Amino acid sequence: MVRPEDSWRARHEKRQEDAQPQDDAQPQDDAQPGAKRPSRLRYAMGLIVLLVLAGSCYSMVSGGGDHEWKPTLTEAQSICEGFVKDRLKSPSSAEFADATGQLTNFDKHEYTVHGAVDSQNSFGAMIRNSYECVVHYADSEDRWRLDGLSFSES
Template sequence: MGFIVFIANLCSSPSSPPSSPTHSYTDSRIDAYTTSKRIIEKVLKAPSTATFQSYDKSMISVSGDTYTVNGYVDAQNSFGAMLRSYYTVRLKGSAYNWTIESVVFDSEKIR
């Protein structure tokens, strides 16, 4: 009997959590991280070998509508050696609507 009640509760629970005031702010932070990864992949010699630092909200700073993502990526260089490279990507806007302000890869300004 308890098992049936458990299944009934699972079926009646909402499919997504209720939205909160910080929901879009969190979405923008995660999207800034995802967008920065796509930008950095274009700089890499072997993007298919890339392993990016896992998302952590502390790697993103926000000032108004400017999001600065600081992270690292492990990827092969042109000689096949795995190297860790650090990057900073500054984006302006909000989730799914970004303008790239600057890109720094291994202390070299790319854009």
């Protein structure tokens, strides 16, 4: 015969077993066991990247503001190297060194560039020449113009 205490004890133990999680039970949320959740730092970094990209897109679409292109000394030096090469016997052998320059007329976008070039002469010997090049950027023509170019042997 079953005693009333035994049936109560059996029911109580059954409730405790049901309340304890089992090894094969799935967690309440959809996360995989052992998987790490993204931290707040990752969310913050993602938000920052998103804002930077949105700002870049806006800048490209809006034209980037009132920035107007202006000629620079580096461009003037490069243009002068081209004009110097045009006047050499062997332009492919040209090696430029010591280029310096300055803006000499702001309104005219005029630059004076001084430098040295090593190149082969008509006999194949490497000769160093110094040069002075004066160029300006013609806004109306959208191109660089040569105002003067002189050479001297170094």
